[in-house]
Amino acid sequence: MRATVELLDGEVRIEDAKLLTFDLNGITYPSLWNGWAMPIFTAGQVDEIIEQTEASSIAREHGELEALDLVERQGAVVIIYDSYFDDDGEDLSILAPDDDGFYWLGTANWTWEFSDDSVIDGFVAKYREARAS
Numbered sequence: 361m362r363a364t365v366e367l368l369d370g371e372v373r374i375e376d377a378k379l380l381t382f383d384l385n386g387i388t389y390p391s392l393w394n395g396w397a398m399p400i401f402t403a404g405q406v407d408e409i410i411e412q413t414e415a416s417s418i419a420r421e422h423g424e425l426e427a428l429d430l431v432e433r434q435g436a437v438v439i440i441y442d443s444y445f446d447d448d449g450e451d452l453s454i455l456a457p458d459d460d461g462f463y464w465l466g467t468a469n470w471t472w473e474f475s476d477d478s479v480i481d482g483f484v485a486k487y488r489e490a491r492a493s
Contacts, residue, residue, distance in 0.1 A: 361388060363479045365399045368471040372412045374405050378462060385490045389483050397472040400462040406431075406438055409465065431465070438463055 361381050366373040377399035380391040391398045401409065410431050432439050438455040457463055466472060474480060 361390060363390070363397065363399070364475040365397045365472045366475050367466075368473060372409055373475060374399070374401065374408060377401060377405060380467065384487070387483075387486050387490055389487065390479065393467070397474050398467050399472050400458070400464050400467060402462065403433070403436070403457070406433055406463050406465055438465060440465070 361379045362376045363379055364373065364375050365377045377397075378401070380398040380400060381388050382391050383389075410433060413431050431441075436457055440453040440455060455463055455465060
């Protein structure tokens with residue numbers, strides 16, 4: 361299952377992101393974290409995110425950025441500098457791909473949202489239909 365997702369501020373947008381899912385009564389639904397999308401990314405998509413967040417690191421230097429500071433990739437490893445959860449101003453996370461080669465970048469941490477509400481609307485309709493039968 362795939363969808364277009366973007367960070368809450370809309371500055372980072374990724375097309376065709378794979379979604380974490382669960383199955384219920386034979387129907388596959390997107391997993392949500394407090395209502396937010398839970399995408400996972402290929403290495404190429406991580407590179408897109410890095411490219412899109414480079415502008416955000418410039419904004420950080422001017423005091424305009426609160427949460428996401430910088431993401432970089434060194435080989436297969438992704439390094440995330442995220443000051444939102446650290447009072448000292450910087451928190452470092454190291455992220456490796458999972459067994460399938462996907463990166464859980466910002467999954468259940470950053471507020472990813474669906475660019476098109478019809479993704480969720482369609483699954484809500486399927487869920488209600490399955491419960492009614």
